Amino acid sequence: MPYSLNQLLNRLSFRQLQVFKAVAHHLNYSRAAEELGLTQPAVSAQIRQLEQAMGQPVFEYVGKKLYVTAAGEQLSRTVDTMFTDLERLQMQLAELDGQVRGELRLAAVSTAQYSVPYLLESFLEAYPQVDVSLTIVNRAQAVERLNTNQDHLVIMGMVPESRNLNTLPFLDNIMVPVVRSDDPLLQKENLSTQDFFNARLLMREAGSGTRHALEVWCAQNRLKLAPRLELGSNVAIKHGILAGLGVGVLPRLSVTAEIKLGQVTIPELEGFPLRRSWCVVYPASKYPTPVMQAFLDHARSSTRELAQRVYGDEA
Structure with missing residues (x-):
């Protein structure tokens, strides 16, 4: 018999959901443990407790490969929504305090690695309380990350025409x-x-x-x-x-x-x-967080200054 909502809330923890999210992303216990700074047995224990609280398995092995179960897929969608809402709440609270604070996950194609540091330098000078992570990928990987919504923003040159995307060119x-x-x-x-x-x-x-x-x-x-x-x-x-x-x-x-x-x-x-043009790209259906919006506004307003810094007289 399924648990009541109160029973489920008493049995679940945010840590279990965080561990589940990491394992679901990597489909590998060891890589999830490495990302979270835990041991593999600790990750396994958290998933066992989660499954006991859910009353259903969220992962299963077929051969040697790990898969997400149907219950796990449902949980994954709920966890993504929860964590996104919590992230937005954190940023909104910072806004009420007159600050822009939070996390900004960027992915950039490898050619952009020569220009993005200049943009990040001025952005972080203006918003020192933003934590930025930058992943360098090739174009095919960038498109895949857009499709799976792994990042807040993606920086690339050749933007796919097959998807409904918001695109902000910021540098030649x-x-x-x-x-x-x-x-x-x-x-x-x-x-x-x-x-x-x-x-x-x-x-x-x-x-x-x-x-x-x-x-x-x-x-x-x-x-x-x-x-x-x-x-x-x-x-x-x-x-x-x-x-x-x-x-x-x-x-x-x-x-x-x-x-x-x-x-x-x-x-x-x-x-x-x-x-x-290098462009900042994100799905048109995605509502920008305050930190995302701050980065987009900064990229838009810094176009001329950035070109001068990067190319000098060639700009």
Whole structure:
């Protein structure tokens, strides 16, 4: 027989719900324990107590893989709502006290890691009581995190058109062709964009925003891409260029130091630089928390100052 509401409230604890949320996210007891700073037996004990209070299992193993049960799915939706409401309450109480305080979970595509710190520096100076966590992902992972609502806000360049999203552009992402300064390619007269793409091109992996932007632009301009190597980060491509493996297209910000040192050169090619925008993105159905709204307002008002700080005279 199910417990009454009062009985259930007496048996459940917020700690159990917090542990459940972590296990449901990771589908792994060990990773949940690591996230929460607990031992795996402690996590298992909390879940057993939760299941006893619920009167039903919330997880089950099929083979060696952990799954959420139907009861667990119902609980997950309720817990997400509860924790969101509590988070909003915390921020609203801070607002009543004349402060912006709370948590801000950001995810950013890897190309944005060169610009986001500048934005965060001025934001945290204005709102020192906000706790920010930043996760760096590729574009495919960013889209997945948007779909599963893992973050308050996502920072990306190529925004999906298939979803109803609110989008705030805040800074140009200037993408340039990059060649090692002693590469013989630079001696070629009338170097064309297609010549550049044919010259041992190093490219990001499938799912990367940089690669997606380049593929879309090349398709629009009837240019062919024939990558020599696929590498998993812009840093890896930069070092591949420095090692003489080939050429690449990178965010201008990622090679600022190497340009100043004379290690790499940006050749003048038709169609370049490519200009895209880094954007702050969140689902249109999502109501911004006070901290989210403060970050959005700050990004909107800082656009010109941020461009000057990041690009200087090139802004």
